Amino acid sequence: MLDPADEDFARDPYPYYARLRAQGDAVCVTLANGSRAWLVTGYEQTRAVLADPRFSNVPPQGAGRPKADSPAQRARALLARHMLNSDAPDHTRLRKLTTAAFAPRRVDALRPRIEVLVKGLVEEVAGRIERDGSADLVDAFAFPLPVLVIGEVLGVPESDRVALRDWTYRVGSPADALPPGAVDEAWTQLYGYFTELIAAKRRSPGDDLFSVLVHDSAEGGLDDGELLAMAFLLLFAGYETTMNLLASAALLLLSHPQELAAAQADPAARWPAIVEETLRHASPLEGTTWRRTTEDVALSDGTRIPAGASVLAVLAAANRDPAHFPDPDAFRPDRYLPTAEGARPAPHAAFGHGPHFCVGSRLARLEAQIALPLLFTTLPGLRLAADPAGLPYRPGLLVRGPRVLPVA
Ligand code: HEM
Structure with missing residues (x-):
């Protein structure tokens, strides 16, 4: 039995994944909600599954999908029609357009804007520490930065950024953490806002990446619903992941001062x-x-996954596979230092693999490579203001990172 909401598991799921990896290529587990799922935890096996078309991304009819019987639920259902929920040939068509919009030169051109945004947030962190004695680095830095950067990608006018941040925060919060209706209201507002945004980009395109997508969508055969879902996917694929990268990197550096130095x-x-x-x-x-198997699949060790099974490729586990990464539980950035012999380090699987490989990997790296040095050089005395072993982590099997990171 696996309870993804269990706090100890959320904080340190790695020993559990190591046990599963020792059992075979894929292991069928029962989740706390009673459903059964196959977890794939080895590096090679994870990549094999992600490249295999017999593992479909299309969610089963109705499963986990909100019923479209209120404006908020209708918005959620429509916004879920995005490419991460699709297979070829639909996926290929949608993906081609994003690859063009996210061309390296377009992403790299965001550097000066990201620097300005980071400087503003570092000031905010410093201000909070001065005023209150400490600041939560997640709330003041790791959460707002990716949302602001997606605002740049989508070409959201500066005057609307506060609202975007608020809706994103609300739709990403558990329903019981906010006053009744607050989450639903945010879904409806996001839906309405993105609908307007697309119309505005059609009337007068900007120099943002989303304007490129809106422009190309006509030739690429994207309908308005698909474009809307794309805006939503970019927001959600881009913010929570990058937020966790920034928060985890800051935590690792604050607890490994020799690496920071x-x-x-x-x-x-x-x-x-x-x-x-x-x-x-x-x-x-x-x-x-x-993923969902479209037919019975036999893995390389002979494990058979039946057709129609739910399958999860656990990237966090693949990235700690000792067969691929020596001393996998140690934080050792020197693995990725360039070597004199030009040897290439073992690539990690954090951005996935195969047809759905992350569209935003270059942007995420750029953000982190700007944000972390600026944070730590502007505030060289930054230190943890809480015991790292007791920090709460995000529950669930999808994203992983500290929920709060108090610093002083
Ligand atoms: C540290 C930050 C990030 C990580 C670790 C990450 C990781 C991933 C992974 C593992 C996938 C594949 C998921 C799957 O196969 O089910 C993915 C897909 C995707 N990511 Fe990222 N991502 C990050 C940041 C971003 C950013 C900044 C954007 C864009 C603004 C973005 C846009 C996307 C999109 C659109 C997809 C779907 C691709 C498709 O279905 O073909 N990601 N990401």
Whole structure:
């Protein structure tokens, strides 16, 4: 029995995944809600599953989907029609357009704007510490930065950023954490806002990445519903993951001061290595989205997964596979340092693999490689203001990162 909401499991799921990995390529477990799922935890096996078309991304009819009987639920159902929930050929068509919009030169051109946003937030963190004696780095830094950056990607006018941040926060919160209706209201508002945004981009395109998508959508055969779902996917795929990357990296650095000092001494080589090692060691997306077998599948060790089964490729576990990463539980950025011989380090699986490989990987890396050095060079005395062993983590099998990170 696996309870993804269990606090100890959320904080440290790795021993559990190591036990599963020792049992076979995939293990069938019963989840706390009574459903059964196959978990894939080895590095090679995870990549094999993610590249295999017999593992479908299309959610089963009705499963986990809200019934469309209120405006908020209708909004949620429509916004769920995105490419991460689709297979070829639909997926191929949708994906082609995003790859063009996220071309490396377009992503790299965001650097100066990201620097401005990071500087503003670092000031905010410093201000809170001065005023209150401490600040929550998740709330003041790791959460707002990715939302602001997605605002840049989508070309959301600056005057609407506060609202975007508020709706994103609300739809990402558990329903019982906020006053009744607050989450539903945010869904409806996001839906209405993105509908308007698309119309505005059609009338007068900006130089943002989303305007490229809106422009190309006509030729690529995207309908308005698909475009709307795309805006929503970019927001959700891009914010919670990057938030966890930033929060986990800050936590790892604050608890490994020698690595922080080494990065300050050799920034050009060390910061990229820290970002890669954080992606491996603290995979922000714990598991991919659910896959479903379209037929019986036999894995390389002979394990047979029946047709129609729910399957989760656990990236966090793949990234700690000792067959692929020596001393996998240690945080060792030097794994990703360039070597004199030009040897390439073992790639991690944090951005997935196969047709759904992360569209935003370059953007996520860029954000982290700007944000972390600026944070720690502007505030060199930053220290943890809580016991790291007691920090609460996000529940569930999808994303992983500390919920709060008090610093002083
Ligand atoms: C540290 C940050 C991030 C991590 C770890 C991450 C990880 C991933 C992973 C593992 C997948 C594949 C999921 C699956 O196969 O089920 C994925 C897909 C995706 N990611 Fe990211 N992501 C990050 C940031 C971003 C950002 C910043 C964006 C865009 C603004 C983005 C956009 C997407 C999109 C659109 C997909 C769906 C691709 C498809 O279905 O073909 N991600 N991401």
